[in-house]
Amino acid sequence: MKSKTKFNVTPEVIKTMVNKHFPNEDICSIEELTEGMFNSAYTVRGTGIMKDGIVLKTGPASGTELLTYEQEILHTEVEVYKLLEDRPIKTPKILAWDYSHEEIPCDYFFMEYVKGVIWKSCAEMISPENRRQLMYELGKCNAAVHSVKGNWFGYIKENKRFQFSTWGAAFYSMMSDILADGEKRNCELPYDEIKDMVKKYEDCLNEIKTPYLVDFDMWAGNVFIDETSHSHITGIIDFERSFFGDPVADLTSAMMLFENVEQEFDFQKGYSEISGTPFLITDDDRIRMNLYRLYMSVILFVESYRYDEQYAAMVKNHVIKGIHQLLEQLKCGNKI
Secondary structure (H helix, E strand, C coil): CCCCCCCCCCHHHHHHHHHHHCCCCCEEEEEEECCCCCCEEEEEEECHHHCCCEEEEECCCCCCCCCHHHCCHHHHHHHHHHHCCCCCCCCCCEEEEECCCCCCCCCEEEEECCCCEEHHHHHHHCCHHHHHHHHHHHHHHHHHHCCCECCCEEECCCCHHHEECCHHHHHHHHHHHHHHHHHHCCCCCCHHHHHHHHHHCHHHHCCCCCCEEECCCCCCCCEEECCCCCCCEEEECCCCCCEEECHHHHHHCCCCCCCCHHHCHHHHHHHHHHHCCCCCCCHHHHHHHHHHHHHHHHHHHHHHHHCCHHHHHHHHHHHHHHHHHHHHHHHCCCCC
């Protein structure tokens, strides 16, 4: 996917970056990974640590137009990989990272290569039986992410402007930031109605007393499964948009994996096995989940500026309908 946030790195510069962190190892091949929509990524194969391949991931270049929450977003991803190192979830190991901008005007890191294929690319080939196994494993992965507790609510950044003592305040700030980004780009959105809706449910949001790690991007493009049987998860990537908040937010962002987690009994089984508690969605959870769907929809609408006009128009036309539907449902207290 072409995006204004991607920075192209030449093979010559990649060789310099590799030699800096993995000296005395030879490079055999460099291949660009084009699936991503925000960062640039490359598979590098060679000798030593690169024998089975490693992945170079670069953030946007300094000065690139970004959304507020996307500042230093690559730092978040590196931090989350560290947080998940000892959890029962398959994530690639970070091999090196560099925020110096000495070789390129971007933050970057190297990580292990994840074997398998992305769920999105082979969804139609997955048998019902294998899908049940995959959903069971996905539930375990989600629960593993949610087992990490944070020290604040909000995005995982050093800047305390993103850190809050209550989930209601954190989520209102998150929504306000993306709406401000939308106003700067002249996006046609029901700004006041959206803010008022978040305020309306502040008490409901504040029922969440403990900040847990939330991926908020565990969709079919970030989940790898084995290439032959399509029956097991081999890895999960892209934690750059993670925050500390309400775990059920992850149950609303699983695009092309499932639509309604309450109907995914194998997922629930796997989740409960790791969490140690029965899987249960309450009426208040359903209200909050619609608020998180609203937040994701606003993000998708506002970030469309970075894509080509035809794709951006398609996204906005689809998303704005969902925004109005969610507002109407929340206005009625989820009773429609």
